Amino acid sequence: FAVALDENSAASPNERSSAIVVGSQWDVLDFGEIEKDLADEMTDDTIDKVLLCIVAVNNVKRLKLTNCFRITGAGLEPLRGSAIIEQIDLSLVGEHENPDISLFPPIFCDRVLPILDSIVEREGCSLKHIQFPFLWRCVPSTESDFHAFCRRYNQMWRNREEIRCLGCNTRLPTGGNQWIETGTYRYGTQRHTCYDCFKHYCYDCVAVGREGERMLSSCETCKRGYCTNCSKMRRCRCCSDSTCNDCYENQCHKCDEKICFNCVEEHEKCYQCEECYGVFCSGCSDSSREYRTRLHTFVRNCVECHDRCCDDCRFRRFQLGQHNCAECIKTIVPLMMDEYRLLHQEMEQLKVENKELRSRN
Secondary structure, three states, X not given: OHHHHOOOOOOOHHXXXXXXXXXXOOOEEEHHHOOHHHHHOOOHHHHHHHHHHOOHHHHXXXXXXXXXXXXXXXXXXXXXXXXXXXXXXXXXXXXXXXXXXXXXXOOOHHHHHHHHHHHHOOOOOOOOEEEOOHHHHOOOOOOOHHHXXXXXXXXXXXOOOOEEOOOOOOEEOOOOOOOXXXXXXXXXXEOOEOOOOOOEOOOOOEOOOOOOOEOEEEOOOOOOXXXXXXXXXXXXXXXXXXXXXXXXXXXXXXXXXXXXHHHXXXXXXXXXXXXXXXXXXXXXXXXXXXXXXXXXXXXXXXXXXXXXXXXXXXXXXXXXXXXXOHHHHHHHHHHHHHHHHHHHHHXXXXXXXXXXXXXXX
């Protein structure tokens, strides 16, 4: 990258690209491997220079535009007609990251799709997996250019030799589905293909010796499909959807069960304390209080002041004189009783220990 990005280098483009190819392996080009701030500064002109410099059309098999938020897609022109590329990730986010980014990247269909068409139409095309930007997929439209490309991509797969599930030998895709989903469910996502190893499975095969663990699952957070050998999945405590273990950022502070990003954001069967940001599943929040511990760890929504705190934070604020809502105090009184009960037990224990010490002396 250092040579490719040095516009003031005295070496010619051919000399610079030759130096890079000799010194490095460029079958995988992931911009997530450089500093995020640097990747964010990438423009189409920069991407174009990098791809030309490393002769990407003949060398790059996997391209991941991680954190390249400023590009329109025009910089991918050097990849036109590539017969070697196997994977193109246009999602602009890294693995195990939510593709629904807050900003709206300027990557445009009309800049990218002609380049993708040139690859798909190439005789001997090696393309096995495409990850599209979330913005292209979030509103399905059968009249869009993107939808038309998905149909052409699916036709490319139909023109290839028959592909069967490595687990049960079922012909893929199953049930009238397509390789790129064109229905409303998971619209624009690739099916039956592991994002990492490109192996093909149906969604019914269970891993041998691992009951309930499917060979291929789609993650509800990063919107990628992984086989069980490449990424372990775990069901969310609240919605029961499968999510990569590496995608989980939250777990219930009471039972330690994993809770997915979507449930936390939408408050789906879980609560998040607005003070300490601890997350609690509804089962733990609604269960009876453990009187024998100091960890009250429950979140309740106050109907009066709309406070959304766990019992620990609410009690602490009350002790500091920062909370005087009558409804909240109703939940705090039992906590005060808990605290008194624990202090009383500790005092009694200290009396017993002091008595034993006196008797020894």
